[in-house]
Amino acid sequence: MSLSIPISQRVQQISMSATKEMPILAAKVGDCVSLGQGVPSFATPEHVVKATSQALFSDTLAGKYSLQPGLSALRRAVADYLKAEKQVEYDPDGEVSITVGAMEGLLTAFLTLVDKGDEVILPEPAYASYIEQVLLAEGKPVFVPLNKKDWSLDIEAVKSAVTERTRAIVVCNPGNPTGGVYDPGQVRALAELAREKGIVLISDETYDYLIYDNTPHLSPASLPDMGEHVITINSFSKKYAMTGWRVGYVAAARPLMEQMMKVHDSAAICAPTPSQYAALAAITGPQDVVAHMRSKLFERKELAVRRMRAMEGVFDFVEPRGAFYLLARYLFSSEDSRTVAIQILEQAKVITVPGGSFGPSGEGHLRLSFGATQADLNQAFDRLEQWAAKKKLA
Incomplete structure (x- = not known):
């Protein structure tokens, strides 16, 4: 019809x-x-379900809107995690926001950075929703093939793809759909390129906990002078078996976050509050x-x-x-x-x-x-x- x-x-x-x-x-x-x-x-995990149920029964605020950027305790816990595990310092009161899964965080980033005709470099094969979200932001996905022998980055090809319309490069490490892992040297090279060209790395770290060969996971935000050149996005969905709870987070320098929060407010107001209680139990509970x-x-x-x-x-x-x-x-x-x-x-x-x-x-x-x-x-x-x-x- x-x-x-x-x-x-x-x-x-x-x-x-x-x-x-x-x-x-x-x-x-x-x-x-x-x-x-x-x-x-x-x-x-059972302790996550119990904590959420307890919050809903005992806290009258658990079923209401949270603050727009999320529960303050959860933002602090995320900031503590990023400092301890990734050696990145973010202010929980202005540089961390809880989102409706990593998906909303990604869309918020694209809508903040991309105007009509702007370009986003996608090393590919890339997660399919990146493509659709860039198009929804009226941007242009620029595909740069990965090395098929091991699904590693072709740094020179990425450099060649950068134009004056490039606004961001998406880094998914470990990779969906490939299962590939970028070695730290490749991540450092991308970070250097982003600083040099004045563009942003959107770092999707959803699978950072799941590397099979002990290659260290390097978050580009931990590298020197990245500041406004990185938006870090993560999810509770896969790591804590919480795909249906729809909760994730985004971390970025305050000037970027202030702009992204306009989109977050327009799209979602806040992440579901019960899911935020679940995420707090997950990230602070037994690992x-x-x-x-x-x-x-x-x-x-x-x-x-x-x-x-x-x-x-x-x-x-x-x-x-x-x-x-x-x-x-x-x-x-x-x-x-x-x-x-x-x-x-x-x-x-x-x-x-x-x-x-x-x-x-x-x-x-x-x-x-x-x-x-x-x-x-x-x-x-x-x-x-x-x-x-x-x-x-x-």
């Missing part, structure tokens, strides 16, 4: 993320197993739950890699160094990735995400998430193997 009323051009030029589209299609197919959306299988989930995800990564290697000749992939994704190139078809993903969905009943949604370099690939339980992962890979065997016979 078509609309007879006009729709804004900014909305017409964006699309629903394939990550969200595939589960919707799968619901119509039925009996599907997911290697799709990045949702860790773990329940939200052994994170260590447990990390160890389980390492086991699942090993399982996924082993099962994918057993399908040599069907898929080719780079072993992930971080996050809980791998981006696999399919070798059995020349069709576009959405077509292949739908074939697998309908014929094998396995949800994957088409790589083309992550930028030009993602075409010909499928993103597989190994956040599910080992039982679900094995079932999904069994189905993939059986489907691939039938396809070879055909």
Whole structure:
């Protein structure tokens, strides 16, 4: 059904993320197993749920608006975490804001920095929502391919992509959808470029806790003289199994934050207050739950890699160094990735995400998430193997 009323051009030029589209299609197919959306299988830690319930029962303010930038105790806790873990000092009273997940923090950053026609450099394959959010801000995504042998940054290519219209470079480290990890030297080179060119690094650190080979995670905000050149964004969703609580944070120098808060106020007023209480319990509570989930995800990564290697000749992939994704190139078809993903969905009943949604370099690939339980992962890979065997016979 078509609309007879006009729709804004900014909305017409964006699309629903394939990550969200595939589960919707799968619901119509039925009996599907997911290697799709990045949702860790773990329940939200019990102490987080209890603390939130207690706050709702005992604190009359827990169900009301918080201050616009978020609960002061949570902002202090975030600032303490950033200082202790990343050696970055942010003032919780003017440089930290709690957002409706990392997604709102990202959109707030783009809407603050980008005017119509301005450019944002996206090393890609890149998280699909970066692309749509830049377009929504009426900016231009500028794609710079990652090195396919290990999904590392091509620093010279990034430098060559900078123009007078460049406003930001997005850094997702560890990477979604690739599972790649940028070495500290690459992060330092990007920081030097940002300072030299007067642009901003938007540093998405959602998966900073999940690096499998002990490469140290370097936050660009910790480097000298970055000041107004970094916006740090993080989420409670993956680290604490809180995807449905919709809470994250953004940290930036005060002059930047003052402008970003205008967008945050217009879009959300504040993050959901009960979710902020949950986040406070998560970040200040026992961290052994994170260590447990990390160890389980390492086991699942090993399982996924082993099962994918057993399908040599069907898929080719780079072993992930971080996050809980791998981006696999399919070798059995020349069709576009959405077509292949739908074939697998309908014929094998396995949800994957088409790589083309992550930028030009993602075409010909499928993103597989190994956040599910080992039982679900094995079932999904069994189905993939059986489907691939039938396809070879055909």
